[in-house]
Amino acid sequence: MESFGGLTYIPIFIPEGFNKPLSELDKKTYEATHNHRDLAVKELIKEFEKRNIK
Numbered sequence: 001m002e003s004f005g006g007l008t009y010i011p012i013f014i015p016e017g018f019n020k021p022l023s024e025l026d027k028k029t030y031e032a033t034h035n036h037r038d039l040a041v042k043e044l045i046k047e048f049e050k051r052n053i054k
Contacts, residue, residue, distance in 0.1 A: 011023040015033045022030055048054070 014021050
């Protein structure tokens with residue numbers, strides 16, 4: 001994978017279900033896997049709905 005520049009956790013973070021760090025994934029897999037913000041927002045929306053917050 002191309003250089004990410006600066007300090008980052010990418011070289012040491014191994015996503016669930018994988019056996020190598022994000023820095024060793026191909027670009028397509030990295031982009032499909034590195035979606036923590038999307039997952040967090042979806043969980044937040046679920047919590048809002050559960051609490052009836054609009």
